[in-house]
Amino acid sequence: MDYFPFFLALRGRRVLVVGGGEIAARKVRLLRRAGARIRVLAPRLCAELDALATQGALDWQAAPYSAAAIDADTWFVLAATDDEAVNAQVAADAERARLWVNVVDDPRRSSAITPAIVDRNPLLVALSSGGRAPVYIRQLRARLERELPPRLGELLEWLGTQRARIAQAIPDMVQRLRVWERIVDGPVASRKLAGDTAAADAALGRLLEAEQGAPQGEVWLVGAGPGDPDLLTLKALRRMQQADVVVHDRLLGPQILDLVRRDAERIDAGKRRSRHTLPQEDINALLVRLAREGKRVLRLKGGDPFVFGRGGEEIAELLAAGVPFEVIPGITAANGAAAYAGMPLTHRDHAQSCVFVTGHPRADGALSLPWATLVPPGQTVVIYMGLTRLEDICAQLIAYGAPAQRPAAMVENASRAEQRVIVGDLATLPQKVAQAQPEGPGLVIIGEVVRLRAQLSWWR
Numbered sequence: 001m002d003y004f005p006f007f008l009a010l011r012g013r014r015v016l017v018v019g020g021g022e023i024a025a026r027k028v029r030l031l032r033r034a035g036a037r038i039r040v041l042a043p044r045l046c047a048e049l050d051a052l053a054t055q056g057a058l059d060w061q062a063a064p065y066s067a068a069a070i071d072a073d074t075w076f077v078l079a080a081t082d083d084e085a086v087n088a089q090v091a092a093d094a095e096r097a098r099l100w101v102n103v104v105d106d107p108r109r110s111s112a113i114t115p116a117i118v119d120r121n122p123l124l125v126a127l128s129s130g131g132r133a134p135v136y137i138r139q140l141r142a143r144l145e146r147e148l149p150p151r152l153g154e155l156l157e158w159l160g161t162q163r164a165r166i167a168q169a170i171p172d173m174v175q176r177l178r179v180w181e182r183i184v185d186g187p188v189a190s191r192k193l194a195g196d197t198a199a200a201d202a203a204l205g206r207l208l209e210a211e212q213g214a215p216q217g218e219v220w221l222v223g224a225g226p227g228d229p230d231l232l233t234l235k236a237l238r239r240m241q242q243a244d245v246v247v248h249d250r251l252l253g254p255q256i257l258d259l260v261r262r263d264a265e266r267i268d269a270g271k272r273r274s275r276h277t278l279p280q281e282d283i284n285a286l287l288v289r290l291a292r293e294g295k296r297v298l299r300l301k302g303g304d305p306f307v308f309g310r311g312g313e314e315i316a317e318l319l320a321a322g323v324p325f326e327v328i329p330g331i332t333a334a335n336g337a338a339a340y341a342g343m344p345l346t347h348r349d350h351a352q353s354c355v356f357v358t359g360h361p362r363a364d365g366a367l368s369l370p371w372a373t374l375v376p377p378g379q380t381v382v383i384y385m386g387l388t389r390l391e392d393i394c395a396q397l398i399a400y401g402a403p404a405q406r407p408a409a410m411v412e413n414a415s416r417a418e419q420r421v422i423v424g425d426l427a428t429l430p431q432k433v434a435q436a437q438p439e440g441p442g443l444v445i446i447g448e449v450v451r452l453r454a455q456l457s458w459w460r
């Protein structure tokens with residue numbers, strides 16, 4: 001280990017900053033956050049520092065550097081001038097006074113280096129490669145910034161105030177440790193991170209009470225997007241890595257399931273045209289049962305859970321059963337197909353509106369679509385679950401007055417490696433699709449925007 005990491009309690013302590021430019025200002029910003037008493041020694045100040053000096057937020061000594069500046073009241077020294085000789089002198093003087101010194105961007109002359117930080121106060125992450133790999137550190141930091149929720153600091157601060165309450169409710173240390181894990185990973189934290197302290201407080205109350213009885217689980221209803229794993233949201237990914245059990249659709253790409261925590265139990269509730277593996281009522285009941293067993297249940301669906309995903313029915317059931325849940329949206333198949341096939345759903349010149357309909361027949365086999373509204377020009381019609389009845393659908397649209405030459409396309413496996421796009425018109429598409437024998441999920445897009453693909457197709 002080249003450095004011993006520690007954190008300085010600078011509140012109320014004097015820090016001497018030598019230099020008054022932009023670089024010094026950058027450091028002063030951080031020192032102020034830590035509550036240091038800042039003295040800046042420099043003949044001139046940049047605008048930012050000048051404003052701070054005027055406000056009295058720092059003590060400016062308008063003089064060139066001399067060793068006398070490092071006095072008995074100084075705890076820490078920062079050299080931030082653009083003059084290497086001055087910086088070297090500051091470092092040598094501080095060294096002699098047995099004070100830690102940081103020379104900005106010069107680890108060789110520094111006895112203390114300042115790390116890159118991710119600040120979710122009171123949580124602080126400090127990163128350093130000892131000046132060896134700044135780019136790597138920058139990337140790592142960006143990753144952590146994305147990974148750690150913005151309100152994490154508020155959560156930790158608040159949890160700190162709840163410690164006594166939790167210790168009182170759960171006297172047993174081992175059990176308490178488990179409860180803490182559930183707090184940090186469960187609805188208490190997720191409510192607080194969403195900014196709802198009252199709900200977090202209530203969830204904590206319920207959790208502590210439930211710990212006296214049976215454990216309390218929760219359900220995350222998550223949209224996994226059309227298939228490309230890079231289209232998952234950060235929140236979806238986080239939940240996928242926390243779940244105890246995943247109840248998933250068959251529509252999901254295999255690469256997506258690989259991202260679920262490895263030791264999570266997997267339940268395939270997949271539905272296929274005309275072959276329901278699990279009826280919807282059974283899925284609803286299953287979610288409630290798993291949550292009541294105390295599990296964190298990931299209900300993972302293709303696309304978005306609220307677009308032909310029956311997400312509404314599932315959460316209605318959870319609400320009725322008093323099971324806590326959250327809904328995480330995903331990129332719906334129409335968006336995935338449009339983007340990856342190069343067909344914008346709206347376009348100033350060709351489509352001023354867009355409608356999503358389902359081509360899934362009712363139980364009696366009839367297609368109940370508002371045909372007359374799907375026919376006028378100037379809109380894009382997207383049909384989910386429309387492949388089995390594609391011929392009927394196109395024939396009806398023509399019968400209701402749509403031109404047989406209106407462009408239409410089928411996008412199979414949108415956004416996945418196996419994506420296929422078949423382009424035709426209302427008259428020809430059904431036969432072309434039948435010939436292609438699609439096996440993956442397929443979406444039908446009808447309207448002038450289909451023509452744009454010839455120009456806008458960009459993906460592979």
Ligand code: SAH
Nearest residue numbers: 303304309332333384385413414441442443
């Ligand atoms: N909730 C999902 C839709 C579920 S309905 C969503 O928001 O995307 C199932 C239908 O979605 C399929 O019949 C197909 O029409 C469409 N679909 C889902 N994923 C698809 C994909 N990757 N490519 C093309 N169509 C897809």
